[in-house]
Amino acid sequence: xxxxxxxxxxxxxxxxxxxxxxxxxxxxxxxxxxxxxxxxxxxxxxxxxxxxxxxxxxxxxxxxxxxxxxxxxxxxxxxxxxxxxxxxxxxxxxxxxxxxxxxxxxxxxxxxxxxxxxxxxxxxxxxxxxxxxxxxxxxxxxxxxxxxxxxxxxxxxxxxxxxxxxxxxxxxxxxxxxxxxxxxxxxxxxxxxxxxxxxxxxxxxxxxxxxxxxxxxxxxxxxxxxxxxxxxxxxxxxxxxxxxxxxxxxxxxxxxxxxxxxxxxxxxxxxxxxxx
Numbered sequence: 001x002x003x004x005x006x007x008x009x010x011x012x013x014x015x016x017x018x019x020x021x022x023x024x025x026x027x028x029x030x031x032x033x034x035x036x037x038x039x040x041x042x043x044x045x046x047x048x049x050x051x052x053x054x055x056x057x058x059x060x061x062x063x064x065x066x067x068x069x070x071x072x073x074x075x076x077x078x079x080x081x082x083x084x085x086x087x088x089x090x091x092x093x094x095x096x097x098x099x100x101x102x103x104x105x106x107x108x109x110x111x112x113x114x115x116x117x118x119x120x121x122x123x124x125x126x127x128x129x130x131x132x133x134x135x136x137x138x139x140x141x142x143x144x145x146x147x148x149x150x151x152x153x154x155x156x157x158x159x160x161x162x163x164x165x166x167x168x169x170x171x172x173x174x175x176x177x178x179x180x181x182x183x184x185x186x187x188x189x190x191x192x193x194x195x196x197x198x199x200x201x202x203x204x205x206x207x208x209x210x211x212x213x214x215x216x217x218x219x220x221x222x223x224x225x226x227x228x229x230x231x232x233x234x235x236x237x238x239x240x241x242x243x244x245x246x247x248x249x250x251x252x253x254x255x256x257x258x259x260x261x262x263x264x265x266x267x268x269x270x271x272x273x274x275x276x
Contacts, residue, residue: 014117016110016165017045017092021082022100026056028210033060035103037067041110045069047089049082080177080185087171094165097186101210102162105131109206113165116202124167125199128206130160135210147201153194161186162207170197181229188229 018036022029036046048061050073061071070089076082083097094117098104117123129145144160152158174193177185193199 012118013041013043014093014114015043015045015091016041016094016096016114017047017086017090018110019047019049019083019086019090019095019097020100021049021051021079021086021097022053022057023051023082024053024055024057025100026053026060029057029060029100030064031103032098032100033064033067035107036098037064038107039104039110040108041114044110045090045092047071047086049076049086050074051076051082077179078182080179080181083185084176087176090168090171093168095168095171096165097161098207099162099209102130103208105205105208112204113202113206116200117165117167120200123200124197125170125193126165126202127159127199128163128202128204130163130207130209131205132209132211141211143205145201145205147203148194148199150194153191159190159194159199160207160209161190162209163205164190164199166193166197173197184229191229 020029020032020036025032033046033048036044046067046069048068048071050057050061050071052073052075058073061068061073065071072085076085086097087095094114096110104110113126113128116126127145127148129143131140132142132144133140144158145163146158148158170193173196174189177189181188
């Protein structure tokens with residue numbers, strides 16, 4: 001399929017490629033697929049990359065096969081490898097990644113995003129907010145996403161990847177996700193990307209993310225990978241070490257509070273920080 005530049009034809013409806021990677025995701029994958037299927041924007045290419053699931057994931061995929069443009073199921077080298085497979089397969093003018101624990105906040109997300117890209121052709125990369133919720137209750141835990149600052153991006157994630165939409169030129173320029181990272185490949189990738197492209201912040205919640213995914217279950221590894229990411233992007237070692245120590249301290253304190261029954265204090269802190 002030939003990709004037509006968005007700016008070349010004002011009435012053109014760009015193809016949007018949405019990539020979902022999954023592994024043993026039967027519990028939530030159906031809601032992810034349905035949130036894509038129910039989008040009001042019609043020109044969507046939906047790609048599902050399965051890492052060789054052994055539960056009922058393939059049954060879910062086959063149930064919605066008519067709503068999926070292309071899917072594969074085979075072993076991979078991790079999440080980064082799965083992302084890269086999806087990016088290589090994508091034909092879209094705009095590319096987004098929606099993980100199997102996530103779903104779009106409403107059925108006009110893609111339509112709203114395309115409206116911005118087509119009305120402002122200079123925008124190469126767009127991101128919105130992500131609402132993180134408890135898996136079983138749906139209660140809001142934190143909201144990520146804020147106006148872009150490269151200085152702040154070098155300290156913490158402010159471009160949540162489930163709410164990022166980027167023109168294919170971004171991926172062609174930046175390249176693929178690094179296989180060196182098992183958890184924070186998204187932070188490393190979009191830190192690279194935002195040094196080359198100025199992202200547009202869309203101040204709306206675009207995606208709902210369930211707390212308890214792979215990065216949450218490997219939170220200390222995530223902190224170490226963020227440190228490596230900062231150093232590889234020439235952030236001062238002292239600053240990177242402070243960031244690592246702060247992440248370890250706050251995570252440990254938060255987990256201890258939750259363990260002894262003071263989860264509400266953690267939520268109040270996040271609200272005070274302006275994340276709720």
